[in-house]
Amino acid sequence: MNTQKYVVVDIETTGHSPAKGDRIIQIALVTIQDDEIIDTYTVFINPERNIPGFIQDLTNITNDDVKDAKPFKHYAAVIFEKMQDAIFVAHNTNFDLPFLQSELQRAEMPKWRGLAMDTVELTRLMYPTAFSYKLQDITAEVGIPLKNAHRADDDAMATALLFLQVKKDLENLPYETLALLHKRSFQLKSDLSRLFFELTQKKRDGQVENVTRFKGIPINARKRLKPLQATGQTAFDNWEERLESVFPQFERRQSQFDMMTAIQQALAEKKEMVIEASTGMGKTIGYLLPAVNHAMQTGKKVIISTYTTHLQEQLILKEGEIVERFIGSPVQISLIKGLSHYIDLPRFEELLHGEDESYDETFTIMQVLIWLTSTETGDLNELNVSSGGQFVLDKVRRSHLRKLSKLEKSYDFYEYALEQAKNAQIIVTNHAFLLNQRITEHSILADVDAYIFDEAHQVVQTAVSQHEKTFVYTQWKYVFGQLGTYDDRQLFAKFYEAAERAGFASVPELLQLESLFVKFTTLFDDISIELTNKFTAKFRGSRYKKCASLLTDLPLEKEPFVNLLRYLNEWIDLSQLMLQKAERMTEKTIEEQLAITDWRYWTEELMIKAVEFSEIFVFPLEQEVSWIEGDLRSLPNSLSLYKRPFEVKEIVEKVFGGVRGEKALVWLSGTMSVPSNERFIVNQLGIPASVAITKFDPPQDFYRGARVFVVDDMPDIQHVSQADYIESVADAVIQTVLVTEGRCFVLFTSQDMLRKTVDLIQDTGLLDDYMLFAQGISSGSRLRLLKSFQRFQKSVLFGTNSFWEGVDVPGDALRAVVVVRLPFTSPDEPIFKARSEMIARDGKNPFLNYALPEAVLRMRQGFGRLIRSKNDQGMFIVLDRRIETKSYGQEFLNALPNVKVSKVSLEKMVTDIEHWYNKHDK
Template identity: 30%
Template sequence: MSASAEMLLEVSQEIKQEIEAASGNEIFIRAQLNNKDIIEEIEVLARGNSYSAPAVINNLMPGEIVIHNHPSGDLTPSAADIRLAAKMAAREIGFAIINNQADQIYVVVEAGTKKEKQKLNKKEILSYFKKEGKLSQELKGFSERKEQLITAEKIIDSFNQHQFDFIEAGTGTGKSFAYLIPALFYNNLNQARIVVSTNTINLQEQLINKDLVTLKRVLDFDFNAVLVKGRSNYLCLRKFKNFKKNFDNQELELEEKIFYELDDWKKNTESGEKSEINFQLQNKIWNQIAAESDLCLKTSCPFYSNCFFMKARKKIYKADILIVNHHLLLSDARVKDDTGSVDRGILPNFNHLIIDEAHNIGEIATDHLGYPLYQPLMDNWLKRLSGDKKSLLAEIREDIAFTVDSDQKRLREILDKKIIPTTQKIRDLIPQYFNELKNLISNYKDKKITIDDNLKNNPKWNEFYQTAEDLAAYLKNNFSFLQIIYENLYLGLEAETDESEMKIKSSLNRCQDLIKRIEFNLQAEDDDYVFWLESSYYRGSEQIVQKSAPIDAGKFLPDMLWSKLTNVIFTSATITAAGSFDYFYRETGIKKAEELKVESPFDYSKQAELLIPLDFPDPGNKNFLKELVSSLKKIISKSRGSTMVLFTSYRMLSYCYNNLKSELEEKGIRILSQSKLSRNYIMQEFQSEYQTIIFGTSSFWEGVDLPGDLLKYLVMVKLPFPVPGEPLYKAREDLLKSKGLNPFYNLALPQAVIKFRQGFGRLIRSKKDTGFIILFDRRVISRSYGRQFLDSIPSDCPILEIKAKDIIKKIEDNGV
C-alpha cells in the first residue's frame, strides 16, 4: 500500500458522512481490506474532538487497518500517531490517516497478512465439564456444576469473538479449569500463546503443579506450560564466580557454613532458582549473586550456554501457556511501553491474556506506575560506583592504565578531578537529603503527608528543595563525566565481554533513573499523580520515602497494556460491588466489556451463618475495643482453635493481642499474630499445631485457603473501609468530586464491599466446610449503606442478628 486514494474508492462517501455526523471532529475507524488492498467495510469505533479521538483497539485483528482523520487536512503523523502505529504494527494491524473529505490517505503502517482463526467447538469443550466427561474420570469427588459450565461457555465465546470479558465466578465454581481448558484448546488450534496472570503464589503453584498436571492426563493433545519468574530469582554464574573469588580472598564477610551450603547448592541445582534454597540466606547475600538485566553480558558471557535465566527464557518462548503474577505482567508492560521495544521485557509477544484474582490489578498497577525514592536505592547505586577496590571507579582507573599515553592524563584528570570529587559530594548530600525530609515530616503527626502548596510554603521545604536541586545537579555532572569516560574508554571497542563497560552503562542508566525520580517527586506538578512523604521502619530504623502514584491507574492501563491485546478475560470471585462492575471499569480504564456473574455452587444455607451482635458498641464508640477484647476472649476460650480474626489495622490488632496473649497462653492457646510473625510462618504453624488462633490484617483478608476443620470460626472485627486521610485516597476523592461523583459511594464503599467479600470467602472453601462468620460491626444493620455488604454475600447464607453472649451458645451447639 502507498499514500493512494484508491484504497478509499468504495467507502469514501460513507466515511465522509460519518465525519460530518461527528461535526467534522476526529473519528476512529476499523476497516477491512479485500485481496486487492481496497477498503471494503468500515466500523466507527470512537468519536472525539477536533484534535483527538479515543483509540478503541481492543478486538482488532491482524490484517485489518485502523484509520482516523486529521480535520486540519495535514496527514503528517503526530508523535501520538507514531506510538500507536508502532503498537498496531506489533499486532500486524495497519494504521492510516485521512482528511475530512476522505479523498486522501496516508498509510503509516501496512496491514499484515489476514489470519483466519479457527474457532473453538463449544460442544466438544463443554463435554469435559459434564458428569460423564473426562475431568470426572481424573478428579476425585468431581461433580458437574452449572456455574462452571456457564463460566466455561462464556470463556469459549471470549476466545472465539476476541472479546474483553469481566467474569465474576463465586468461590467453588472451578474457574481455573473453566479457563484453562478453552485456553489450551485455542492454543492447540491457532498456535496462539496465552498468558495467565495471578496475584498470589498459592494460585500460581496450584495452576502449574496441580491443575495443568491434571490436564496433561485429561487432554488428547500435548502442551507446554511454564511458570515465569523475574530475572532476580535466578543465580548468575558469572557473579557467583566473582563472589567465590572474594570469599577465597577473605574480602567477603560471610560465615563459612553459609558459603559452603551455597556453593554446594550451586553445584547441584538444575534451575538455579532462589526458591530451591532450603537454608537461611540473607537477601543482601542473594543480591550479590542474582541475575540482573543491566549487568548481563548476554551471548558474550562465558557462562551463557549454562545460564539459568537464559535457559528459562528459552522455555518461555517455546511455551503454549505462561503462568505469571500481576507484578511481573505489569513490570513487563511498563518496560516495553517506556522503551518502545518488545525485546526489552521478559515475556514474548502475546495477544490473549487471562487475569485471575483480577480485583487486585488496579492496586498493583498503581504501585508499578509510581516513582518511589528511598535512601537504600541511592546507597546501592553509590556503593557500586565507589567505595572499595572492587568498585566501578577502581576498575576504570585500572582500564585507563591500558590506554595510549596521550589519553591517560586527560582521562585520569576527569576521574580524579571531576568524577571522584563529584561522587564524594553526592555521598555527603544523600544523608543530608533524607535527614531534611525527616525533619520536614517530624512537624506532622501523620506518617504520610501530601506534598501540596502548604507543605511547599514551609521554610523547611525550601531548605530541602535547595539540597535536592544540588543533589540532582551533582548527579547530572557525574553522569556527564561518566559518559565522557564511557565514550573515550569503551565505546567503539570490541569489548562486549568487558565487565567495566557493562557496569558503567548500568551505572549511567541507574543514575538517569535517580535524577528522574528526584526531579519528578521534587516538582510534584504532574496533575495525573499524587505526591507524598511517608515514614516507615526498615530493619529497625526509621526511613523516609518519597512516593508518587497515579491517581487513576485506569487512565494509563489501556495504552500501556490493553491496547496491545485482542482478548482479555478478567476473573475473580469478587469483582462487583452492589452487583455492578462500574468500579472495576474505572479501575482498569476499560470502556466496554462483556459481563458475567455466577454465584458460588456451595450451599451456604447449610454450611455457614453470618452472626451480627446488635448489642455491641458502634466501632466509633470508646468502649468498642474493650468490649471486643472481652468477646474475643470468650470466643477463643470456647473454640480453642480453628479461628481466624481479621482486623482492619495493626493498632487494633496489637491492642487485642497485648490484652489477650497472657491469659490465653495460660489456657494453652497460642495467638499467631501478624504484628509479631510473618504470614508464611503463621500459615505453617496454624496448619500443623492445635489450639492456635490467627490474628491478621490486610493480607489475610484474601488468598488464605484453610479448608475443613482448619477454619470453622471467622471473626471480622470491622467493615474494611479504606483509611480516608491517606494521600492517594484523598487525591482520588478530589478527582471523583471534580467529575461530580460522590467519593463515598464510588470509592470507599466499593473498595470496602469487595474487601469484605474477600474476607467472607475465607471460611467456606469446599462443599464439606461449615462454620460461622462473626461480624462485630453493626453498621451493616444500622446504616443505609450496610445493605450493600449484606447483599454482596451469597444470597442463601443465613444472617442472624443476635446478642453478643449468644455467640458462645452457637459455638457450643456447633459441637466445640
C-alpha cells in the same frame, strides 16, 4: 578421632537458662557410625525442682514421670562415655550443648570437648527453599516421622534420621559444589567444615550428575520444550462425561461447565469478557481447560496471568497435572516472571571470588550454590534466607542495566524462561510482568492469541505498585556509606587504586568523580534537614508520632533538588564511562575485577535512585501522587517518600488497548463487582462499557455450612479509645478461639492495632496452648505464615490487608474468620486522599463512589477465605458495630452470600457456636 562416629543429642528441660537454675528432665542420645544407627539411649532425669506447667504442656512430661528418676549426676558418667570420640550433633547446638556442659560441671565431670554440628544450620543449607527449619516442620518436609515432638527420645531419633538424610543428599551434590562449599564452611557457626571435607574426599571418583556448569559452578540441567505445533485436536469431546470418569470424586457443578463454554466461545471469537466466578465453583480448571483446548486447536499460545506466586505454582503443578490426566497427553506449560526475579549467574560467579563480609553473606552464598543444582526456574524468591542474606540476593538479581554475552545468555535462567515461553501452549505469569511488556512482533507475546487474568481486580493494585517510586533516607545513606570518599577507605578507595593500577581512569577523572560525590551527598544532607524541618513544623503538637503528608502540602524550594539531580547524573555519566573503559581491558587481577564489579553494582543502584528522585521531586507527572512519611521521634532516619499513580486506565490501555478486537481478553475474579457499584473495578481498568459482567454462581446449597455473626455488644469504635476497643477485641478473639479450638483468621486493617491486640492476648496467657502467627510479628512471608498455620491443629493467624484475599485454606483447617474493623482505607492514606479529591472535583461523592465500594469489595474477599467447598463449615464474625448502626452497613451484608446472619451478644455467639459444633459433630 573417628570422624564417622556421631552422637545425636536432644534434651528436654525445665526452662531455657541453666544459669537461672533450669535443669534437664529427659535426655536421649542416638549413636551413628558408618551411616548406621548403632545405639540409642534415653532416660528421664529428676531435676530436683518442679516442672513448670507450660513445660508439662509442651513436652507431656509431668512431675510424676520424673519423681522416681535419679538426678543427672547418676547418669553423667554413662552419658559422658557415650559422647567420647564422637561428633556432637543436635538441632540447635547452642541450646543443647551449653545445657549439657552445665549439667556435667554440676556433676563434677570434665567439660566435654569435641566437634559439634548443628542440624538447624545444616538443613538451612541443604534445603534452602524450605519454609521452616523447626524440627517438626523440616522433618515433615523431608518425610521423616515425628509423632511426639518435644520428647527427647522422639526428637533425637528424628534428628538422627534427618542428619543421615541431609548427609545422603549432600553426597549427591556435584564435586565442584562440595568443594566450593568446603572452601567457605570454615566461616560457619558449627563444625560442618569437617563434614564437607569428608564428602569432598569421598566424591573424588567423579560421578556423573544431571548438571551443567557455568564457569565451574554446577547448575541444574534444564529440560527444554519442543516448539509448539497445532494439532487440530480438541480436549472437549464429551468433556462433561470425561471429567466424571477421570475423577471418581468429581463434583458436578453446572456453573463450572457454563463458564467453560463461555470462555471457550470468547477465545474462539477473540472477544473481551468479564467474569465474576464465585468461590468453590472450580474456576481454575474452568478457564485452564478451555485455554489448553484453544492452544491445541490453533497452535497459538494463551497467557494466564495471576496475582500470587502460590496460584502460579498451583497452575503449573496441581492444576496442570489434572488437565494432562483429562486430555491424556502432556501439556506444555511455562512460567515466566519479571527480570529481577532471576539470578544473574555472572554476577554470582564474580561474588564467589570475593572475601565475604559477614556470616550472612557466607551462608547465603552457600545456600545459593546448593539451590543452583536443583532449581528449575532460577527465581531467587524460592530461597528462604535471612534478612542479611536478602541483601546478597539483591546483589545477584538480573537487571536490565546489565547486558549478557552470548555465552552467558545460553546459561541464563531468564533467557531460558523466554525460550520456554516461546515453545509453550500455556504461559503462566503475573500481572506485573504483563503490565511491563511491549506487545511487538519480536516479544514473547507476538504469538499469543488470548489473555486470561485470574484475580483480575488485582490488576489495579499491581499497576499502582509497578509504577511506584520511592525515596527512603536510610537507603540513600547506606549507598553513600558503601561508596565513600578516598579517605573513608570504602569502595571508592578500592576502585581508585584499581583504576590507577589498571589504567582505565586518570587521577583528574577520579578526583572529579569524588568531587561530584561530595557535592550531591552534601546537598542530600541539606535537603534531608529541610524536609525534616518542614515535616516537623506541619505536625507540631500532633498526638501521633508516625505521620504522613502529601508532598504538595510542604512548601519546598525546587532548586536544591534540581542541583542534586544534576550532580548525581554527572557522577553517573563519569562512572559509566570509567566502567566501559574497565570492561574493555583484558588483563585485570581478581582484586581489580571485584572492585569494578562492586562499583558497577552501586552505580546501577544510584541510576535507579536518580530516576526515582527525578520523578518524585523534579519532574512530577499528572495523575500521580507523592507523599512523605516519618516518625517524629527519629527524623530524618525515618523519612520515606513515595510516588504512585492514582489512575491506572492509561497504564492498562498502553499494554492491551491495541489487542482489543484482535485477541481474546478474559478478566476473571471472585469479586469483580459490588452490589451498589457493579462496574467499580471494570471502570478502573478502562474496560469498555459494552463489555458486560457475566456472573457464575456456585450451587444453591454451597454456603449451607456458613454462619455470619455480628457481635452487637462490642463498644462503638468511634466513641471509645483505641486501648478500650483493643481490650474488647482481645476478649472476643480469645473466646472465639477457645470455642472453635483455634483454626481462626483474625483480620485487621491496621498493623498497629494487630500488634497491640496480639501483645495483649499473649499477656493474658489464655491462648498459651495455641500457636499464634501474626503478620509483621512472626517471621516469614505470607505464604510461609499460611503453611505454618495449616501445620498446627490449634493455631490462629492474625493478618492485615494481604490476608483479606488470595489465601486458600480448604476444609476444617479454617473454622472462623474474625473481622476486627470494617475494611475501610484510612482517609489520610495519600492515594486514597488524592483519588477522593479527584472524584469530588467531578461532582461525585468520594465515600459512595470510592471508599464504600472498595471496603465492601474487601469484605467480600475476606468472606471468600472461609468456604472453599460445599462441605466446608465456618463462622464469619464481625466485631465492628458500624455494620448495624450505620446506614451503609447493609451494603456490606448485601455483598455476602445468602447465609444466615445473627446479630447477637458475644456471650450468645459463643453459646451458639458451641451448640452449632455439637450439632454438626454428631
